[in-house]
Amino acid sequence: MMSPALFLLALITLVPFFSIIWMSFNDVSLMGGLAFEFSGLDNWQRVFTDPDIRSSWLISLVYFLATVGLEMVIGTVMALLVYSLTRGSNIIISLLLIPMFIAPVIVGLLGRFMLDPSHGLYAWLLNETGLFDGNILGSVGSAMVAVILMDVWEWTPLVALIVLAGLASVPEDTLEAAEMDGAKYGQKLLYIILPSISNILLVALLIRAMDAIRFFAIIFITTNGGPADSTKIIPIRLYDIAFRFFDLGYAAAVGITMLVFSIMVATAFTKLLKRQETSS
Amino acid sequence: MKTSKRWLPLTFKIALLTLLLLWTLIPITWMVLSSFKPNDIITAGTPRVFFTPTLEHYTSLFSSGNSLWPYLLNSLFIAGVSTLIAVVLGCMAGFGLSRIRIKGKQHLAFWIISTRMAPIAAVIVPLYLLFRYLYLLDTHAGLIVAYLSFNLPFAIWLMTAFFDDLPLDLEEAAMIDGATKLQAFRYVVLPLMTPGLVTTAILCFIFAWNDYAFAQTFSGPSTQTIPIAAAQLLTQTGIDWGKLLAIGTIVVCPMAIAGLLVKRWLVQGLTLGAVK
Numbered sequence: 001m002m003s004p005a006l007f008l009l010a011l012i013t014l015v016p017f018f019s020i021i022w023m024s025f026n027d028v029s030l031m032g033g034l035a036f037e038f039s040g041l042d043n044w045q046r047v048f049t050d051p052d053i054r055s056s057w058l059i060s061l062v063y064f065l066a067t068v069g070l071e072m073v074i075g076t077v078m079a080l081l082v083y084s085l086t087r088g089s090n091i092i093i094s095l096l097l098i099p100m101f102i103a104p105v106i107v108g109l110l111g112r113f114m115l116d117p118s119h120g121l122y123a124w125l126l127n128e129t130g131l132f133d134g135n136i137l138g139s140v141g142s143a144m145v146a147v148i149l150m151d152v153w154e155w156t157p158l159v160a161l162i163v164l165a166g167l168a169s170v171p172e173d174t175l176e177a178a179e180m181d182g183a184k185y186g187q188k189l190l191y192i193i194l195p196s197i198s199n200i201l202l203v204a205l206l207i208r209a210m211d212a213i214r215f216f217a218i219i220f221i222t223t224n225g226g227p228a229d230s231t232k233i234i235p236i237r238l239y240d241i242a243f244r245f246f247d248l249g250y251a252a253a254v255g256i257t258m259l260v261f262s263i264m265v266a267t268a269f270t271k272l273l274k275r276q277e278t279s280s
Numbered sequence: 281m282k283t284s285k286r287w288l289p290l291t292f293k294i295a296l297l298t299l300l301l302l303w304t305l306i307p308i309t310w311m312v313l314s315s316f317k318p319n320d321i322i323t324a325g326t327p328r329v330f331f332t333p334t335l336e337h338y339t340s341l342f343s344s345g346n347s348l349w350p351y352l353l354n355s356l357f358i359a360g361v362s363t364l365i366a367v368v369l370g371c372m373a374g375f376g377l378s379r380i381r382i383k384g385k386q387h388l389a390f391w392i393i394s395t396r397m398a399p400i401a402a403v404i405v406p407l408y409l410l411f412r413y414l415y416l417l418d419t420h421a422g423l424i425v426a427y428l429s430f431n432l433p434f435a436i437w438l439m440t441a442f443f444d445d446l447p448l449d450l451e452e453a454a455m456i457d458g459a460t461k462l463q464a465f466r467y468v469v470l471p472l473m474t475p476g477l478v479t480t481a482i483l484c485f486i487f488a489w490n491d492y493a494f495a496q497t498f499s500g501p502s503t504q505t506i507p508i509a510a511a512q513l514l515t516q517t518g519i520d521w522g523k524l525l526a527i528g529t530i531v532v533c534p535m536a537i538a539g540l541l542v543k544r545w546l547v548q549g550l551t552l553g554a555v556k
Binding site for chain 1: 297300304306308310323372399408413428429525528531543546547550554556
């Protein structure tokens with residue numbers, strides 16, 4: 001029963017996988033028909049020496065730490081708040097979840113709409129309150145903050161949803177006992193709640209980690225890496241190399257370095273699943 | 281009332297929750313609201329909450345020369361077919377994987393999950409070359425294959441997790457009563473899998489419907505999907521915000537409703553079965 005699916009999956013994943021490896025050792029030209037010219041380790045040497053690639057990885061790292069970090073913290077707070085509600089939690093979590101169903105391209109559209117310097121609602125608010133009066137998506141620094149917050153806006157609900165599921169497993173009687181002994185909220189949080197959802201937090205972290213490097217449509221549609229390359233995370237850089245400069249061999253090498261990252265995340269994820277299986 | 285649930289001072293809790301709700305809902309509400317505003321009110325220097333609503337953006341989307349219809353049909357067709365293939369094959373493979381005991385199963389599982397996690401930008405590069413070689417650029421089939429590259433592993437993995445939750449006793453009982461393995465699957469297991477199937481299908485559809493990167497690279501004049509329509513309007517000089525916000529509303533609303541319909545199984549789906 002599994003063979004049709006596995007055969008198809010092998011076809012559509014292994015062929016591209018071996019292609020990308022082969023491409024990374026070639027100079028691939030599209031002009032006047034497809035042409036491969038073996039170039040040895042040239043592309044690979046560039047991957048490790050190109051300052052543009054290095055700066056893109058650095059921007060990716062900042063973007064990654066900021067988005068995933070904020071999403072974890074805000075998402076956990078969101079979940080704790082909803083969990084503590086005695087009624088109405090169902091409708092409130094439903095409302096809070098909406099952003100994660102929105103296509104990233106529409107999130108980008110919304111970002112540009114809300115931040116438009118001449119009529120955006122948020123731009124207007126920031127201007128009126130005197131907090132910021134420049135072109136948010138057009139200035140270095142503020143553009144990065146904006147694209148980070150757009151990602152946080154979209155994906156925090158996912159973290160909240162996962163953490164909320166985990167909170168159901170917090171031992172109720174332990175909490176009550178702690179309360180009888182006069183434990184403060186902070187103590188309960190630190191010593192009972194957080195330890196018992198640590199596995200769930202790890203799941204949320206890994207899920208976000210893998211998607212953080214998968215998607216790039218928000219930045220694509222808002223700043224496309226600008227201004228002055230300040231938001232050019234590695235997938236955007238790769239897309240530029242491949243489809244603006246048509247340097248597909250080089251793009252393939254960059255792509256493989258990204259694949260290595262996602263394989264590491266996948267390894268951690270399957271390890272975690274195994275640990276859950278043996279512990280339950 | 282459970283005492284252990286009262287953790288924080290009530291006012292603080294309400295204030296924080298209100299803030300989070302506003303942060304989440306203002307952009308969506310503003311988009312939907314503004315899609316009913318005439319363009320001069322949308323682009324006015326000061327935001328306006330009260331106005332005479334108009335349907336002009338929606339009607340012009342479906343009547344003008346560059347109608348949204350083809351984009352909408354492409355989106356529905358491509359997302360629909362890729363979902364159907366992913367769910368049918370994923371369901372079969374998931375049942376098999378969940379029941380089989382073979383050596384190296386974890387390697388198989390790892391391969392499946394890592395194909396799902398592969399960065400889209402990295403997948404696009406070899407697929408572009410292969411599609412060019414096979415004349416699949418600007419075809420529906422090409423985009424369906426591209427979406428299967430993430431939806432098929434997703435469906436296999438998730439259905440396996442759903443089947444894992446189903447006790448073996450049921451099918452065993454049916455087989456003792458004389459049913460074949462296939463009959464047990466068809467008449468005992470499958471009806472119990474409805475939530476799993478629906479959740480998998482809805483999530484696959486949302487992933488495909490929401491994709492931008494693949495569509496941007498592989499589609500052409502005859503296969504462009506709705507996100508592409510939005511992106512095209514967005515890159516023009518002199519953006520027609522009314523039209524764009526109407527498209528945004530059309531893209532978002534059905535998916536939000538569909539997603540919330542399976543809210544009960546969402547955690548399991550979006551964590552690939554890691555959280556129940």
